[in-house]
Amino acid sequence: MKCQYCDKPATFHITELTEPDGPQVLHLCEQHARNVLQKGEPTPVSSVAGALAKQLQLGQTKEELRKLDQKECPVCGITFFEFRNSGRLGCPLDYDFFEADLKPLLLNIHDSLEHTGKRPTRAAATADSQADLIRLRKEMEAAVDREEYERASELRDQINAIQGEPKRRGNAI
């Protein structure tokens, strides 16, 4: 038997048990088997893509999908199209910016929209302040590039004010 991906003999026969439609058998050469097995956890891309495909089948017209794909986060610049293809978001603000678009996906993956677990003991930065931090960092880099060091140091102070000082605790690990 030949490998499913090339002409080498298939010496590895792997049953993938994580597929939603039931077990899937793969017949692979050593190299391709290694690639498949070294992926570690099931690829989030495939689970995100699967969940998105289901979501997009439900009622979205081509025109709506085209518009959604062009939607672009003002902070990190990721488009929904880019996210759909990579399965990865670009920055923390995306969870707010794409919230309505992500909700069906989150429901599909987790069957929930509400975190009920651990929370950081430090007050978390708000979505706005997190977006500000990213913007300020970009501005600071630009100021350094332009050799405007006074402006850069003002921006650094603003960043530090948002971030706050780290807590000092004697946590035993």
Add this chain to the structure above:
Amino acid sequence: MKEATDLSVLVQKSGEWLRGTGPESDIVISSRIRLARNLAGFPFIRKCSPEDREKIERQVRSRLENLPEWDEIPYVDIATLSEVDRQFLVERQLISREIADSEGSRAVAIDPSEQYSVMINEEDHLRIQVMHSGLDLLSAWEQIDRIDDAIEGEVLYAFHSKFGYLTACPTNVGTGLRVSVMLHLPGLVITQQIEKVFRSMQRINVTVRGLYGEGSQYTGDFYQVSNQVTLGHTEQELLEMVGQEVVPRIIDYERKAREFLIDKGQQDLHDDVSRALGILSTARKISSEETMHYLSKVRMGVNLGLIDDVQLATINKLFIHTQPAHLQKLHGRVLTTSDRNVQRASYLQRHLCGPADRTDELN
């Protein structure tokens, strides 16, 4: 923390999680928990510039250095490692394949006992993992929770009041928690019950995968069970789902399969595991796949009392130490596949031949 450029110290020993002790260690190899965390105020890795990655790495490193307990923790700059060294850390399960293969600034802090490691600039800015021997999720959670608290005292995490800890991939959002239990299930494989068992698991939000590495899941008979969802359940609920609902059921099925095999024909089973040990102890060259296949049988033989002069810890370690990068590190140079097969056989012989050697610690 101290910069570690030479990984040979790690080569000479084995991680705590391989010691073959802890609850249910005849079937459960290890309990691993990982937390995905990101820093507030930086894009996720996909949108990070090389400078952003460097800043994150520097910031996390300097903040971790504030923790007095981290003084003796080796810190490894992955970007400067050779391919063999990176592969070695992957085989050792201290870093992921993803961080090994990616580019740019990235690092890992490794606890000397190898119970925990903290990856910087993996898919998320921080991936904290704790690994214990046997089924030991509760103490693994207590340990990772303390590490997470300590790091959180130093850096500001990206956290959302509704969605919890924000992660690059929505499959990890919420708790950012992945609980993974590595099981050795040769009985279910031999009796061809494994697919049936796992098909029933799919309905309860767990994921099952074979062991990474050169072998396939058929040869090593290792399966990793993990939680699928991360949002909407507390960490304790996720731990209970994997550690109290799912894994004990699989353990029970595996025990029944082993009992069935013994009842059906103890002589056949004894013959099978003894032959496996014979091949491992006498082969002059042996592939990784064959090694995994026979080590799996020997491991079951040890657990069923059919082989009594080999320790479980020895077998557990041989699974890891006979992998390609480990052999090359032990040998001190790059080896071809054919050379590795010879070195692997010789290594197995050294650790399995002669009653005195069989109980030795590997080094």
